Amino acid sequence: MSLETQAFSVALSQKAQSLKPSSTLAVTARALELKRQGVDVVSMAAGEPDFDTPQHIKDAAIAAMQSGKTKYTPVQGVPELREAIRAKLMRENGLDYSLEQISVSTGGKQALFNAFLAFLDAGDEVIIPAPFWVSYPEMVAFAGGIPVFVDTLASENYALDPEKLAAAVTPRTKAILLNSPANPTGVVYSEEVIRRVVEIAVQHNLLVVTDEMYEHIIYDQNKHVSAAKFGMDNVLTINGASKAYAMTGWRIGYAAGPLHLVKAMNAIQGQSTSNPNSIAQWAAVAAITDSYDYIAMARGKFQERRDRIVAGLNALGLPTPLPDGAFYVMADTTSIHPDEFEAARVILDQAKVAVVPGTDFHAPGRVRLSYATSMEQIEKALERIGTLR
Ligand SMILES: Cc1ncc(COP(=O)(O)O)c(C=O)c1O
Incomplete structure (x- = not known):
């Protein structure tokens, strides 16, 4: 048989077949495709700050390159970066x-992935408050675990009742996931709620995985509280440079937690991607050490935009709760179409505004709009969505 006539297609693994691609990325890709075709699309889909990476961070990267810091580093990151994270x-x-x-990874995503692979066995359950960031259940399932959802309600501003979490604990529960400030709801949990969740974890011998990626993007009187304050042995803290310092493309995230868990995560990373990018690590040292001017500027701008978009969407008859943090709003689009996927399609195809349907976040009847974009784009989006009313 000649090579040309051989038809072979490798069977994909069960794991690969059951993995759902990220719907956020899918919508962003569709919006980009429309843009490439010359359509003027306003993108409210992406989950990244629109600000450029601050100059002092870029300078640190340039200096790292010029001084030859371009080789393999320790798997868990250079000591200087881990020291900057420790001090932070x-x-x-x-x-x-x-x-x-402390272990540094290629984005918070890899830190989370390493963690789930390091502590989940087949059938272990992870309790996740819903709506949630789309990648959590996929990562848990990929690692063999079972995501268990505890609903929170838009009508209650997505407040989390720790007793509902406690009621979801079973003999197979291994961990509880917290994300505050949260993607996509923007909810920020109070100190009392976080303390109680850690208490529940301690009581049932569970791990709390706390994703604190959006800690600096927080508004009004809300305060970020780290869960590990209430029980270091039961908490794995995840954070990173992407959202805090406008460094999404640099791919630096980190985990801090119980030593044996972090060591296992390092071993997993050591056999997969090894160290995160060396130049980005040195940039992250500068970012984490001092970016307070940038953080204050970004927070101020995000807050103005949040206020505008929430007021605008509510005025258009799309009920939208006021988020406490992060840079997303969840608009009720049932008056456009009862099904959020269809509503997102109508908003993209007719109003030329890219939004993410709430389906994969477990937020039926709602779409997520990211306001990490300029005020001009927000005004344009509101005006265009207004034409659908
Ligand atoms: C809640 C949350 N956690 C983690 C991440 C991962 O961020 P990165 O991998 O860029 O550090 C994101 C990115 O969208 C996120 O929204």
Whole structure:
């Protein structure tokens, strides 16, 4: 048989077949495709700050390249970066970790992935408040675990009732996932709620995985509280540079937690991607050490935009709760179409505004709009969505 006539198609693994592609990325790709065709699309889909990476961070990357910091580093990151993270966790969060308890990865995504692979066995359950960031259940399932959802309601501003979490604990529960400030709801949990969740974890011998990616994007009187404050042995803290310092493309995230867990995560990373990008690590040292001017500027701008978009959507008859943090709003689009997927399609095809349907976030009847874009784009989006009313 000649090579040309051989028809072979490798069977994909069960794992690959059951993995759902990220719907956020799918919508962003569709909007980009429309843009490429010359259609003027306003994108409210992407989950990244529109600001450029601050100059002092870029300068640190350039200096790293020029001084030859372009080789393999320790798998868990250079000591200088882990020291910057250790000092940050102490200074900003009141957490006392050792350098060995800190591991740097290729984005918060990889830190989370490493974690689930390191502590989940087949059938282990992870409790996740819903609506949730789309990647959590996929990552848990990929690692063999079972995501268990506890609903929170838009009518209650997505407040989390820890007793509902406690009621979801079974003999197979291994962990509880917290994300505050949250994607997509923007909810920020109070100190009392977080303390109670850690208490429940301690009581049932569970791990709390706390994703604190949006900690600096927080509004009004809300305060970010790190769960690890209430029980270092039961908490794995995840954070990163993407959202805090406008560094989504640099791919730096990190985990801090119990030593044996962090060591297992390092071993997993060591056999997969090894160290995160060396130049980005040195840039992250500058970012984490001092970006307070940037953080204050970004927070101010995000807050103005949040206020405008929430007021605008509510005025258009699309009920939208006021988020406490992050840079997303969840608009009720049932008056456009009862099904959120169809509503998102109508908004993209007719109003030329890209939004993400709430389906994969477990937010039926709602779409997510990211306001990490300029005020002009927000005004344009509101005007265009207004034409559908
Ligand atoms: C809640 C949450 N966690 C983690 C991440 C991952 O961020 P990165 O991998 O860019 O660090 C994101 C990105 O969208 C997110 O929204």
